[in-house]
Amino acid sequence: MSTVVRRMPWPEGTARALGTPLQPSVVYGAESPDALDAIYEGREAGFTYAREAHPNAEVLARKIDALEGLTGGLVVGSGMAAVTCALMGLLKTGDHVVGADRLYGRSLRMMADDLPRFGIATTLADVTDADAVRAAIRPETRMILVETVSNPGLRVADLDAIAEIAKGQGALLVVDNTFTTPRSIRPAEHGADIVLHSVTKLLAGHADVTLGYIAATDPELTARMRVFATTLGLTPSPFDCWLAERGLYSFELRYDRAEATAALLAERLDGLPGVRRVLYPGRPDHPDHARASDLLQGRFGNMVTFEIDGGRPAANRLVRAAEQIAFAPTLGDVATTISHPATSSHRALTPERREALGLGEGVFRVSVGIEPAEMLCDEFEAAVRAAARE
Known part of the structure; x- marks a missing residue:
């Protein structure tokens, strides 16, 4: 006699879990092609495939959104995945980006070695000196990347002045807020167009997850970065998202x-x-x-x-x-x-x-x-x- 184990709906009831459920499912079923269209087109809420989005990432993203005073942010697989979403998801061949000369080591490496391979020019400048940033601007400058407080020298960017420079150039100001966190500053309130975090660090806070977060004040920019992250597979682990959300409470x-x-x-x-x-x-x-x-x-x-x-x-x-x-x-x-x-x-x-x-x-x-x-x-x-x- 054979026994068949079938997929069953999640049990429903009048009570709900106090803690966020962990949902490791990779795929999600839809009731019809029309229902799937509605999800993909944003007319209905839902999930399709975990590389594109999953519940634990969405729960975590909304909580970090609230901390930063932003909306629609996305969680990705690491802090460097968030940096990559900004630099490679929004820039193109022929563009120029100005970066802080005291960025995190891997961000510096991306600026020095990786972006130029794709025809994106880079210049490093002292972001504690607004005149140095201004001097680094070119007609083709499309982005300025800074850390609020640098790693590991703890130098403080002249954020308000740099925001004015970026605005005058029509360039995007991207701020890595990992060190300072929204407990110290919300960069979007100081003119940042994009804010990112290595959630791995202070937000999650227990050295047991690897995650990043990124959000733009312009929903269209966030949408472009989301498509880029999905295409490159910068997917966060549901378990890591679940752990990081728990860490946020403390x-x-x-x-x-x-x-x-x-x-x-x-x-x-x-x-x-x-x-x-x-x-x-x-x-x-x-x-x-x-x-x-x-x-x-x-x-x-x-x-x-x-x-x-x-x-x-x-x-x-x-x-x-x-x-x-x-x-x-x-x-x-x-x-x-x-x-x-x-x-x-x-x-x-x-x-x-x-x-x-x-x-x-x-x-x-x-x-x-x-x-x-x-x-x-x-x-x-x-x-x-x-x-x-x-």
């Missing part, structure tokens, strides 16, 4: 706790033997402190960068001494992590290029987590002192 609590600890850590690091410099936008000695105070309204974030003397040998000693702090090329976990840009985010750059950006062998970037502040500061102080001993 986002503000995590951010506020980590931010307060970051300010304390920056103060404790300053003046320790062997520490050459400490970079934190909330410190009066930060080169962009005045702009950060105005632009970010006192929300200086959870990232601290510092540099020690002694080059690679001292860097190795510091990491080995910081046994309780994960040495990992990421940020935004609930636990503090420390990274070394020369061997992680910016390793693709030449040593000379890294030195020009101020990213020598002694530079570390700290993504502060939610541990007890005094405990964390004590651990860093012990590690820095160990690094100073030869």
